[in-house]
Amino acid sequence: MKAASELAREFGAIVGDAHVREPIGHEARAATIVAEPGDADEVAEIVRKCEADAIALAALGSASTLAQMRSTPVAVGVSLARMNRVIAYEADDMTVIAEAGLTLGALNDLAATHGQRLPLDPPHPDRVTLGALVAASHSGPIRLSEGTARDLLIGVRFAGHDARLIHGGGRVVKNVAGYDLMKVMTGSFGTIGIITETTFKVRPIPERYTIAATAFRDADVAFAAATRLHDAVPLIHLEVVSAAVASALGYGEQPGVIAGFGGNGQEVAHLIAQVGAILGAGCEVIADGEAIAAYGRLRDFDPPDAALCAQIAVAPAELASCLRDCRVEYRAHAGSGVAQIFVSNAASAEDVRQTVARWREIAHRGRGHLRVTRIGEEFRAGVSIFDEPPPAAFALMRRLKTAFDPRGIFNPGCFVGGL
Amino acid sequence: MEIGASVLDFATVEDASQIQVDASPRGAGMHADSAVEGNRGSTVADGDGARDGSGEEPNGSAQPQGGRVDAGLIEKLREMLGDDGMVMRATELKVYECDGWTLEKSSPEILLRPRNTAEVSAILKLLHRRGIAFVPRGAGTGLSGGCLPLSAPVMICTSRMNHILEVDYASRRVEVESGVVNLHVTNAVKARGMIYAPDPSSQVACTIGGNVAENSGGPHTLKYGVTTNHVLGVELVLPDGEIAELGGEAEECCGYDLVGAVVGSEGTTGIVTRATLKLTRAPEGYRTMLAIFDDVDNATRAVSAIIAAGIIPAAIEMMDQMIIRAVEAAFHAGLPEDAGAVLIIEIDGIAAGLDEHARIVTELVRGAGAKEVRLARNEAERLILWKARKRAFGAVGRLAPNYATQDGVVPRTRLPDILRAIIGISSRHNVRIGNVFHAGDGNIHPIVLYDERDADETNRAIEAGRDILKACVEMGGSLSGEHGIGVEKMAEMPLIFSPEDLAVMTELRRVFDPDQRANPNKVIPVPGSCVEVTTPRRQVAL
Numbered sequence: 001m002k003a004a005s006e007l008a009r010e011f012g013a014i015v016g017d018a019h020v021r022e023p024i025g026h027e028a029r030a031a032t033i034v035a036e037p038g039d040a041d042e043v044a045e046i047v048r049k050c051e052a053d054a055i056a057l058a059a060l061g062s063a064s065t066l067a068q069m070r071s072t073p074v075a076v077g078v079s080l081a082r083m084n085r086v087i088a089y090e091a092d093d094m095t096v097i098a099e100a101g102l103t104l105g106a107l108n109d110l111a112a113t114h115g116q117r118l119p120l121d122p123p124h125p126d127r128v129t130l131g132a133l134v135a136a137s138h139s140g141p142i143r144l145s146e147g148t149a150r151d152l153l154i155g156v157r158f159a160g161h162d163a164r165l166i167h168g169g170g171r172v173v174k175n176v177a178g179y180d181l182m183k184v185m186t187g188s189f190g191t192i193g194i195i196t197e198t199t200f201k202v203r204p205i206p207e208r209y210t211i212a213a214t215a216f217r218d219a220d221v222a223f224a225a226a227t228r229l230h231d232a233v234p235l236i237h238l239e240v241v242s243a244a245v246a247s248a249l250g251y252g253e254q255p256g257v258i259a260g261f262g263g264n265g266q267e268v269a270h271l272i273a274q275v276g277a278i279l280g281a282g283c284e285v286i287a288d289g290e291a292i293a294a295y296g297r298l299r300d301f302d303p304p305d306a307a308l309c310a311q312i313a314v315a316p317a318e319l320a321s322c323l324r325d326c327r328v329e330y331r332a333h334a335g336s337g338v339a340q341i342f343v344s345n346a347a348s349a350e351d352v353r354q355t356v357a358r359w360r361e362i363a364h365r366g367r368g369h370l371r372v373t374r375i376g377e378e379f380r381a382g383v384s385i386f387d388e389p390p391p392a393a394f395a396l397m398r399r400l401k402t403a404f405d406p407r408g409i410f411n412p413g414c415f416v417g418g419l
Numbered sequence: 420m421e422i423g424a425s426v427l428d429f430a431t432v433e434d435a436s437q438i439q440v441d442a443s444p445r446g447a448g449m450h451a452d453s454a455v456e457g458n459r460g461s462t463v464a465d466g467d468g469a470r471d472g473s474g475e476e477p478n479g480s481a482q483p484q485g486g487r488v489d490a491g492l493i494e495k496l497r498e499m500l501g502d503d504g505m506v507m508r509a510t511e512l513k514v515y516e517c518d519g520w521t522l523e524k525s526s527p528e529i530l531l532r533p534r535n536t537a538e539v540s541a542i543l544k545l546l547h548r549r550g551i552a553f554v555p556r557g558a559g560t561g562l563s564g565g566c567l568p569l570s571a572p573v574m575i576c577t578s579r580m581n582h583i584l585e586v587d588y589a590s591r592r593v594e595v596e597s598g599v600v601n602l603h604v605t606n607a608v609k610a611r612g613m614i615y616a617p618d619p620s621s622q623v624a625c626t627i628g629g630n631v632a633e634n635s636g637g638p639h640t641l642k643y644g645v646t647t648n649h650v651l652g653v654e655l656v657l658p659d660g661e662i663a664e665l666g667g668e669a670e671e672c673c674g675y676d677l678v679g680a681v682v683g684s685e686g687t688t689g690i691v692t693r694a695t696l697k698l699t700r701a702p703e704g705y706r707t708m709l710a711i712f713d714d715v716d717n718a719t720r721a722v723s724a725i726i727a728a729g730i731i732p733a734a735i736e737m738m739d740q741m742i743i744r745a746v747e748a749a750f751h752a753g754l755p756e757d758a759g760a761v762l763i764i765e766i767d768g769i770a771a772g773l774d775e776h777a778r779i780v781t782e783l784v785r786g787a788g789a790k791e792v793r794l795a796r797n798e799a800e801r802l803i804l805w806k807a808r809k810r811a812f813g814a815v816g817r818l819a820p821n822y823a824t825q826d827g828v829v830p831r832t833r834l835p836d837i838l839r840a841i842i843g844i845s846s847r848h849n850v851r852i853g854n855v856f857h858a859g860d861g862n863i864h865p866i867v868l869y870d871e872r873d874a875d876e877t878n879r880a881i882e883a884g885r886d887i888l889k890a891c892v893e894m895g896g897s898l899s900g901e902h903g904i905g906v907e908k909m910a911e912m913p914l915i916f917s918p919e920d921l922a923v924m925t926e927l928r929r930v931f932d933p934d935q936r937a938n939p940n941k942v943i944p945v946p947g948s949c950v951e952v953t954t955p956r957r958q959v960a961l
Binding site for chain 1: 587589590591592633634636640644645647648657661662663664665667668669670671672673674675676677678679680682683684700702723726727729730731768769770771772774775776828829830831832857860861862895896897898899900901902903904908912915916917919920921922923924926927928929930931942943
């Protein structure tokens with residue numbers, strides 16, 4: 001492999017010497033050098049160079065996902081920090097086209113001036129680029145009502161094999177022309193190209209927003225209450241949190257249900273009564289500014305000092321029992337069948353390996369799967385970050401990877417099955 | 420041998436000329452390598468099946484594109500499916516010569532009706548060994564020629580795979596066979612307060628498999644999304660007969676989102692035999708309004724006003740005067756025949772908030788020039804409005820012997836512009852065009868009327884349709900909101916996609932179907948030959 005200085009010189013010739021730098025912080029786990037192209041053509045030239053010289057590259061975003069995925073850094077990390085322009089915000093059409101280096105936080109600051117938002121809410125939106133949002137399919141509590149990146153992405157541009165700049169979809173909210181490249185890119189973790197531009201549907205911010213939260217003596221009772229709520233009223237989000245998470249969020253020391261709902265004045269008044277009746281006497285209701293602040297804490301929740309974190313996704317009705325069997329702390333998107341789970345202490349690499357294997361088995365029983373989202377470097381060996389797709393599906397995935405990345409340069413070796 | 424002979428007799432002059440027209444550019448086009456693979460596939464089975472009875476006949480030098488159905492193959496299929504599992508008579512095959520896109524017609528040589536996944540897999544393995552192309556078919560309600568057989572002698576219909584397999588209310592999932600009719604899913608779960616949200620106008624007939632292939636929409640997709648937002652998993656039989664389980668009951672993908680790639684692939688990735696769908700909680704209540712306008716311009720401005728106000732109704736549908744009158748003549752739904760246009764606006768959700776939303780919408784549409792806003796007073800009145808809307812296409816049959824429906828999309832704010840453009844196109848080509856469409860999504864459905872016995876008018880209808888699509892693209896829109904590209908809009912694909920985009924899409928398709936035997940000659944045009952291919956084919960078909 002080429003030395004960092006040599007890589008810096010070669011890629012500096014494409015993006016300008018001032019735009020090649022050393023990795024900062026956990027970027028170092030993801031890439032040897034970082035190149036910051038200024039436009040899609042420069043991204044394509046980077047791809048061309050990497051294909052010609054068999055150099056591995058990966059789009060970085062904030063590098064937090066990549067640093068967890070990769071056991072060895074790629075040679076060239078591509079940061080789109082300079083590609084952060086809004087190409088077109090069409091408030092009346094409720095669509096936005098923006099470069100992939102723009103952060104979700106910055107986009108939503110702009111959207112808020114129109115009473116709108118891109119309703120995807122991973123933790124710390126100021127650190128999540130639109131490219132990463134799509135590539136890693138990040139989501140959060142409001143996926144229950146608004147869906148995930150695959151539901152909101154209506155157009156995409158990416159630099160792919162042969163330095164081709166490809167686009168799929170368009171800027172209209174309903175479009176079936178051509179194969180759905182948006183779906184192929186969403187959740188591809190940078191393994192088939194570098195996303196340079198994204199077009200999303202945006203949605204109106206609800207007129208009123210309210211949170212109702214209740215603590216329960218145990219998780220089963222909390223999940224049962226959540227199910228009754230989900231069946232009775234339309235909610236914006238429905239989170240069930242374990243005792244430790246409830247405590248960290250300031251909801252007391254017991255498992256809790258944190259339900260968000262909104263609408264116009266009449267709707268909210270009606271919902272408060274209905275939700276209150278279901279959650280019972282201990283139900284605490286906060287509204288508007290106070291609720292928005294509480295929602296921010298909920299969205300940004302990041303288990304402090306966790307040794308091992310994972311995302312489990314199962315059939316929604318199985319989530320409660322899966323979490324009970326996993327014996328973990330969690331923040332669960334009840335209704336979506338998805339939860340972030342974690343343990344604070346890990347004794348040894350073997351302990352971690354066995355824990356992940358046990359969680360996977362439980363996820364499979366729940367007709368789903370598990371992805372490790374945070375793992376200490378010392379525990380990485382022998383732990384697969386991604387679950388294994390069934391053989392026939394995986395055969396197709398391998399063909400897809402080969403078709404889109406025949407030289408094997410895009411974030412190689414760390415996706416499902418080592419793709 | 421009699422059977423084989425009679426099948427070959429079905430190859431009409433029309434079919435033969437299509438084969439020629441399609442074959443020439445393909446071999447010379449960018450997928451020259453696929454032609455090589457196709458040949459390799461077709462010569463795997465060697466030996467004279469007619470003599471040894473194996474059915475593995477050589478394809479010979481005169482092998483037509485798409486392969487040949489011979490007596491040996493027919494015998495094997497008959498053993499598997501029985502006589503009632505296949506259709507070979509020319510008169511019966513006429514039923515399958517087109518879908519809702521009637522400008523082009525071509526019968527398959529044989530229609531197969533498998534009962535389950537195993538049979539689909541066995542059929543596709545047989546076809547794979549012989550290099551024979553096939554077309555999947557649901558109910559044939561498509562509107563872009565998606566199941567028109569073009570150099571594909573075998574049609575595989577999912578109509579006998581029509582079982583709802585499992586409903587999981589707690590997880591809000593339902594697993595169905597692909598031949599299940601769309602509306603039957605909702606009918607099966609509505610007693611428990613659930614619906615299957617995508618509701619194409621053809622929902623009383625169209626199948627889930629067809630919906631998956633076309634990524635179908637419907638009026639209520641404005642709020643609830645299209646098919647791809649509601650499909651979590653599929654069982655896909657690949658063109659080589661292998662069975663792949665993609666996705667499942669969990670919301671997150673494990674690896675690439677292949678379900679997302681298959682939905683909307685228009686039958687070019689294989690045959691979907693099962694699907695796992697999301698169920699949606701039925702809304703607590705509705706307010707359904709009929710807003711009446713003097714002209715189309717004001718109606719479209721009202722749509723923009725509603726969207727711009729940040730209100731997302733469940734549906735906003737528009738009908739212009741021509742359609743209103745046709746619907747009234749057919750169904751007597753009480754629509755005002757003197758109106759220039761009407762909007763059907765439906766708000767749904769929590770009962771407590773509906774009146775307030777309805778009040779705001781009413782104010783907005785009055786502000787945009789509505790001369791009257793009627794509120795459906797009960798469920799019966801609401802259903803009459805929806806019946807009028809969903810059966811509008813049927814009513815158009817009263818206006819002309821034939822019609823072609825377009826499916827372009829524009830950014831919602833450009834609706835007034837596209838409708839003005841359509842009026843211009845109508846007068847320039849001297850064809851009548853009616854409009855009934857999903858206004859809230861910017862998804863237009865201009866209905867171009869013509870008489871197929873009048874060749875000149877037919878050509879003018881085709882040209883008018885093309886001009887409308889070009890106008891959509893010029894306004895930042897797309898060729899199709901929900902009907903699919905099929906054969907209808909293939910020639911226009913280069914208007915919105917570069918050769919590189921189309922090449923990558925072809926690479927994606929070939930991940931599933933390396934020989935391109937699943938519904939060949941659809942979606943992606945062969946570069947440099949689109950017009951040459953489509954025009955004569957259309958002439959042949961007329």
